[in-house]
Amino acid sequence: MKEKDLAVKMNLFREKSCINKAQMARDLNIDASTLGNILRGTRGIPSNLIIRFLQVYSEVSAEWFLRDNGDMFTEKNVRQDNVYTNIKNKNIDIKNNDEATLNRFISLLEEKDKQITSLLEIVCNKFK
Numbered sequence: 001m002k003e004k005d006l007a008v009k010m011n012l013f014r015e016k017s018c019i020n021k022a023q024m025a026r027d028l029n030i031d032a033s034t035l036g037n038i039l040r041g042t043r044g045i046p047s048n049l050i051i052r053f054l055q056v057y058s059e060v061s062a063e064w065f066l067r068d069n070g071d072m073f074t075e076k077n078v079r080q081d082n083v084y085t086n087i088k089n090k091n092i093d094i095k096n097n098d099e100a101t102l103n104r105f106i107s108l109l110e111e112k113d114k115q116i117t118s119l120l121e122i123v124c125n126k127f128k
Contacts, residue, residue: 004041006050009065011039013057013072018124027056 014024021039025032028049037043054062063069 003045005068006045006065007039007041009072010053013060014039015124016072017057018120028052 010024013019014021019027021035022032025035028035029052030049034043038045038049050066054060054065059073061070061072061074064072
């Protein structure tokens with residue numbers, strides 16, 4: 001994959017996640033002007049930065065980022081999926097944890113996730 005393509009993907013992720021360049025530079029521990037040059041495609045991307053990007057933003061699929069296979073994000077909200085699994089498997093303590101209550105709780109969490117995602121998209125679009 002061309003470095004310019006990786007820069008485009010970094011920008012795409014940044015925009016989708018509402019992360020500004022300054023924040024991404026801090027997250028990746030690099031100078032903001034260096035990151036700006038990389039994102040514009042005027043500077044190459046060192047391999048250690050690619051590794052750091054995928055470590056810091058672990059929700060980004062390495063397959064998508066490096067090979068253009070699959071979706072941008074790894075299993076959407078893997079951490080949340082693990083919570084749902086724990087709830088379904090009754091690995092956490094919920095009073096009166098009958099199956100119907102647990103399923104309703106999971107549905108409520110999923111609906112809240114959708115609402116939060118919608119709100120984030122609205123906020124991101126407002127500040128573009």
